[in-house]
Amino acid sequence: MARRKCATSVSLSSSSDSSGLSESAVPVPPKKISKKVARPKKKRRSSDDDEKGTNIERDIDPHEEFVAASCCIARCMDVFCKTKQLISVGLSLQQHDAVENGDVSEDEDVRASRDKRLSKMSLKMQDRYKKNYARLLQLAPSLKPLLSDPRKTSELNIIIKKMDAAILATRSDDTSRLKSQIGHYAAFSLRSPIMPPIYDGTGSRTHLGSNHPVLAQFLCPVRELKEFAKDADKAQKKLQSGKIKMTASALPAFLWAGDLPGKDYDDDNMFEGMFEGHLLERTMRHIFTSPSSAYGGETRATRTCNAALHDMTTVEAAHIAYGCLQVRFGISAKNAWSEVDGDFNYRDFYNNIVDLIEDSPDPEWKDELLRAWNLKLFKSEEGRDGNSTTNDISSTSREERDDDLARVRAQMAARRAAKAAPARPPSPPPSVSPPPPPCELTPARSSEPTPSRESIPVPPCTPRPHQEKPKIVGVSVTAT
Template sequence: MPPNRSHTPGQGENDSESTPPPEQDHPAIDIVEVKLARRSGRGIRRLVTLCGTPTQLVAEYDRRLLESEPDGDGGNDGNSGDDDGDVDGDEHLTAENKEEIKRRRNREYQSYLELIKLIPSLKERIADPREELRIIYYAQLVDGANNARSDDLSRVKSGVASLLNNRTNGAPNPPLDLDTRDGRGLQNDVTGRLLCPVIYDWDDPITRAKLRDGLDEHDAFDDYWIRCLYEGEKGDPEDVERGFLRGNLLIKTFQMIFTSPSSARGNLDAEETSEAQGRRRKAPSKRPSVAAQLRMNGQVTAHAIAYAAVQCLLPKLHFSLNDATHWMSDYNSFNYEEFYEFIIDFFEEDQTPEGKAAADELFNWWNQYVSGFSPTCVSTVCGHSRRLVQISEAVVTRTPATTAQSTPPKFLATDTNVE
């Protein structure tokens, strides 16, 4: 079973901390400024963190900054403060607990760096001595972040259903309802196949029945090598990394979110080759895409792909139109936050030359077939993950990564104004 993160401090359920105070109760805050904060926050879930909050990420930055100042006089920007002696010296923690805390801290620090890239002016807000204004500003960021996540889910839910209904081969019968998740999940032969991990043979009726009933340790939600994420929706149980994160539905979900809904339309079957997808050309849209508004600069990132993977799975599993605005990181034993981190680890954890080359090749593949992106990539370094080793012995053991680049890359000074 995946490690339970639902009660770990700083994790997903806290993303609802934001309920912002009424604007009229705080005349010192400019309403235009509040609205701009919400708009800036719309990129947080897409590029920074699935469930975390700016407060959590800034707290980790502050912790490292303090630990890097032995004299209390400062002298750096928190980038070298990676001393976890307080964890290693705690005799009450198991080795697993210590590793988990270190991993969470690394993850939050990396997300902080991504947050500063997304919203450069945040550093000024952090330095604002008026705590009440900081709290309100953070609340607006989270409000914008969660609204964007819900908007994306509503768009993807109907978009994925349309793609499946319009398939030339293997379309669901009866067609999926575009507005609800009724008739989806494991009980539907089409969506069930897409959700089935590649280690199971969905075509075997006995295996299929056990997966649907959760019998004999057949848990479809305890494995992240999910069929719909594979090229051709076919994975090799003996080589689970081959073709992973090259699935047509995943690409289309990414396009619905980051490029344009129209770029994801069409009757593309899952069996269509990558070369055929690459030859397709879409008419340019006059409206800036979300990717352009977020200044992704032609760079597909691990966080963006992981976010798209989560959105790709959600319409097939849990959400209906009425509850699309409510979010929990764990549904029916499937932990979406852990799944999100698993995807990021797949790109970033192996820092050997071979691992970096494999990640770069996959990024370049994405940039080739996702409209509007160039064959260059950027990623952030993350901490150690046990999940890649636990799921399948076929996966090469990953090595723990070191902490991130010393300074974030330079971005435009103007903050994001995102739809």
């Protein structure tokens, strides 16, 4: 036992102390001792790298998943979403459904209190909360264990604050990036910029909105555009004074198509051309695909577009409403964001557009509208390829390959159509015309047989021993 203790103490001591001991007294080879001594030196040499690695780990936000989900919520779900309220209502609705289905039991007082809160909401609003809550858990699956663990309440509150801040920041960032482009997008033609200029070099926006003679017509309620047709100056003054009210339920003219928005507006057929304005279309492309694709051309973006980041494969009502909100604020005279602009309420405006599209009494119109927007943003009525992680517009080689496929499909379709066409009556076999008689000059005729003439049978020809040129005999030409 003494030897073992000594051996143990020696094995942990320095190499100079163990040099005088016999090999039998030291069970650990000297090489192992040298290795143990060398390891700390290696760590010292790589201490700078370790420090860098630690800094990188510190820079990584553990809540990045929730921040990314918030960006998607702002653009694709509800820009006015309050995360805490969404979670609270979502859990209440989930519990209510579980009790109704008999999956769980609860105290009557708790149930009565919850049902009283939910009764203040319409069924349509409850359905929207259910949908958004399910989407939230899909975007941020790490929320589930936090919601079910009371010990994680403090961490959950921190995450909720970060998510709310990210939703606001997303809307603000998109507004800032559009600020320098919205004036160019408002001009129907690039060769004819809006006059007077939208950008005056001051950075102020007070000259925009109803204070700008052109943008005033963009913001004017579409049903009041006739006032501008009568007298544009008087109509602009009515907008400025509030005699023509701009409210969330009075849809602005920029939603409609036309070189001047609402130019072809039909008051008896309002939905024709609605949500087809060029300013809205360019703004939507700017936000969801890339600024370089705003005018419908090839994108030059070097990073993944927002549509791919948010796994957006088709256009929905919330996307269109978000674009409308950004356009309306972008051409207004407000220097800072606010939910209320005079008589106009942005939250109501956003919700009105979502409701108008989602609850349309004409499902065919809704389907045509969304398919048209899929085509505008993703070059296909079916939407963007969900497996793609890049922008909607692919590389040149991909486009060429797609062109070849389209050509093959077109040829296949033509072949199938030809097979399905009714069969034509067989045409008579081509006949061999006899050589012209030596005494006549016949005009050239088509080799195709005509249905009005019957083919003349030709006797079999016998080969001649020698080929001779035919002689024309007895042809006389007299001058008249």
